[in-house]
Each structure stands twice: as C-alpha cells, then as structure tokens.
Amino acid sequence: KNNQQLSGKRVLITAAGTREPIDPVRYIGNRSSGKMGYALAEAAAVRGAEVLLVSGPSNLAVPPGITVKRVETAAQMRDAVLAEFDNVDIVIKAAAVADYRPELPSEQKIKKSDNTLTITLIKNPDILRELGEKKKPHQLLIGFAAETQDLLVHAREKLIKKNLDLIVANDVTLPGAGFNIDTNIVKLIHKNGDIEELPQLSKKQVAEILIDKIYAMMTKST
Numbered sequence: 001k002n003n004q005q006l007s008g009k010r011v012l013i014t015a016a017g018t019r020e021p022i023d024p025v026r027y028i029g030n031r032s033s034g035k036m037g038y039a040l041a042e043a044a045a046v047r048g049a050e051v052l053l054v055s056g057p058s059n060l061a062v063p064p065g066i067t068v069k070r071v072e073t074a075a076q077m078r079d080a081v082l083a084e085f086d087n088v089d090i091v092i093k094a095a096a097v098a099d100y101r102p103e104l105p106s107e108q109k110i111k112k113s114d115n116t117l118t119i120t121l122i123k124n125p126d127i128l129r130e131l132g133e134k135k136k137p138h139q140l141l142i143g144f145a146a147e148t149q150d151l152l153v154h155a156r157e158k159l160i161k162k163n164l165d166l167i168v169a170n171d172v173t174l175p176g177a178g179f180n181i182d183t184n185i186v187k188l189i190h191k192n193g194d195i196e197e198l199p200q201l202s203k204k205q206v207a208e209i210l211i212d213k214i215y216a217m218m219t220k221s222t
C-alpha cells in the first residue's frame with residue numbers, strides 16, 4: 001500500500017485553543033490541549049504532505065518535519081491562516097477558537113475592588129466561515145464541531161454555513177471524547193449528508209482515519 005498518498009500536497013492544520021487577553025496577566029481561554037490537531041499534523045506528515053501547523057499555546061512537542069506558526073489570539077490565528085490559505089490544498093481546523101474576546105483589554109493589571117466585575121466581550125471573526133467563502137474548487141476544507149447538545153443538528157448547521165467538505169463532530173460531554181485527553185469519539189459528516197460514526201479511539205487513530213478519508217475525497221474529485 002502506498003503510504004505517501006499526500007506527497008505534493010500542502011496541508012494547513014490549526015490546533016489548540018486561543019487566548020484572548022483581559023489584561024497583561026489574564027486571558028479568556030478554553031480546555032483545548034492541541035492533542036487532536038497535533039495528531040492530525042503528524043498523520044498528514046507521515047503520509048508525505050507538507051504540513052503547516054498553526055497552533056495556539058500548547059505544551060506538546062511538534063512532530064518532526066512540520067512547520068509551526070505559534071499564535072495566541074483568534075485574530076493572530078486568522079492572520080496566520082489567511083496568509084497561507086491560497087497556497088494550500090487542504091485545511092483542517094481542529095483549533096478551539098474563542099467566539100468572543102474582551103472588547104477593550106486593560107493596559108494595566110485590573111485591581112481588585114468591587115464585588116462584581118463586568119467585562120464586555122465582542123465577537124471574533126469566524127475564520128472557518130471566511131475560508132469557506134474563499135474556497136477554490138481544488139481545496140478541501142475540514143472543520144470540527146465541539147458540541148454539548150444536539151450534536152448532529154449543530155454540526156450539520158456548521159458544515160453548511162461554513163461551506164465545508166467534511167465536519168468532525170465530537171460530543172465533548174462524553175467520557176473518552178473531547179478536550180485534553182488522548183481519545184476521542186467522533187462522527188464524520190460529509191457534505192452529501194453521509195454520516196460515519198467512529199467508536200472511541202485514540203486521537204492518533206482518529207487522525208489516521210481522517211487523513212485516509214481526505215485522500216479518498218481528493219481522488220474522487222479529480
């Protein structure tokens with residue numbers, strides 16, 4: 001079996017969570033560790049792809065042969081992704097991007113004073129949706145959906161609204177799935193409506209299966 005199916009392909013993968021500053025020492029973040037995205041980067045590189053990993057803060061080692069661009073905020077992730085989008089064939093967005101950021105981060109550390117503190121948040125750009133609008137016919141766009149209820153309904157909505165070829169839906173309330181663990185339980189929803197349910201697997205196995213599906217999608221459309 002040819003294991004270099006992705007040779008000559010450029011793959012952009014986003015991983016880990018963004019951090020949105022509140023003041024110089026505090027941020028709004030989420031529980032994404034980068035495990036899912038880094039596993040995908042490794043699986044794509046092993047198959048011969050040229051991989052660019054755009055990563056939020058993560059303690060994980062970058063697998064060999066992968067170019068990494070480190071970012072913190074959603075705005076920085078957007079800049080890094082848009083700078084490369086025209087040059088890549090496949091994008092996989094495993095990152096957990098903050099939907100909102102503090103509107104006016106304080107320049108100084110916020111002092112403890114009143115009993116309540118209100119921080120106004122403002123909407124971040126939806127990076128994946130922008131990519132969906134710019135996507136060229138030769139490009140494949142794969143998103144993730146992290147849901148706590150009505151998994152398939154919400155994931156399908158994202159697939160359509162963001163013009164994706166495939167969405168990987170994880171119910172992050174299930175033990176063995178989601179944030180900051182080594183396994184995941186996902187459903188792959190294709191744009192034609194087909195759904196494939198995978199059992200609990202290591203994130204590395206999920207990544208390998210996903211890369212195989214992407215290869216199959218590429219060969220079907222050429």
Ligand code: PMT
Pocket residue numbers: 015016017031032033034035036037074093094095096097098099124125126127128129142143144145146147158170172178179180181203
């Ligand atoms: O990193 P781990 O600890 O291994 O955890 C893995 C994971 C749970 C983070 C991963 O499997 C996952 O589900 N990633 C997507 C998390 C997420 O933010 O989902 P969402 O449903 O909020 O976003 C949907 C899609 O739009 C995602 O592909 C996301 O990258 C993208 N998005 C979201 C908001 C935004 N402003 N811009 C985006 O591009």
